[in-house]
Amino acid sequence: MLLGVVGEAELLRRASGARVVSLGQGMGLLPDATGVVSEAELGAWSALGAVARVEAEYFGGLGEQWATVWEGGEVVLGPLHLPEGEELPAEGSPISRALRRLGVVAGAGEDEFSAVGLGRHRATEDWLN
Template sequence: MSYVLHAVVGDFDHLRSLSDDVPRAVVAPLRQRLGLLPVTDEIFDELTDARRESGPFTLMSPAFAERLKDWSRGGHLAYVEADFWGGDGSQAAALWENGRQSWGPEYASIPVGPPHEDWPINAVLARLGVVRTGALDLFDTVGFGQERDTEGWRRVGLHALDAADYDTWEAACRAKQEADARAAAERDRYIRRDDVPVVLDGRTVMQMLDIPPSPMVGAAIRHLQEVHLERGSLTRDQAAAELRRWAQS
């Protein structure tokens, strides 16, 4: 599977303000308040004179470098590229701050294997202030693995256009996660667990409660399984009594 990325990375709100002057530019939110401005060929042509220079970057020109210098006066930012196929590939990254290029460009051929902190993208993310989360490297900590190509990141940016700023986007994401969790919990109420025994089968439940085949049968069995987890095994009589109590509650 391939992975291709060409992007400017920096504070989400800062990049959003910069992209307002670039037609078709969007900023995709990352974790830890970062944003990613995917640099497509069209965006590159908007930002530069389209003359490309040789070097570690496939999308770079003197005019583009000058634009990055200007943008960095309002906050440090990075330009990153990655190109992988089947685990092998390459990365390149550089950092701009206070109107100058302060680090890089760094380039590395990346073999199959575990990530390293000194790989170019991890190294530049550390300079952007990213803090590692658990066992994840910085690349995955900010969420670079969510999409596989620059166009995918452009779609993410388009979906985030309604958010006025990073805090608004983050609050909307949190609300959606909570709503999804509630919906999943509600669905689980009607699904029998495969890992917990129950002494009454569906046919018996329908006969006892005088109900037809329906999601309520699954809910009844799931309730008995939850009771089993809380109190231990139930006899058939205990399960029947608990089922009647549950149906009347």
């Protein structure tokens, strides 16, 4: 399972004071394996710039995704959920849509999830090592 907060890497470092994993396109991931970052904190951090809580749970190629984006102290996208077994909508997965809202641009043949490198690890704990 992947659970964390994505946003501009420097914004997350300043707002959280925690270790942030660098992703592509200037984005960062604040792993949040226990879900301790509250919605109030995300709202406060989003005063500095857009942030997204993302969650993906996969096993054997099947799984679910959730994503919500905060900007200016408010939820501006979501919460989005793609249940297991449901067809991917034309606008993309919840996480790709959230990343797009954060300004991530996907190249030919990839989605935003791949473009920033979120596929490197599927488990939150692996991002911490």
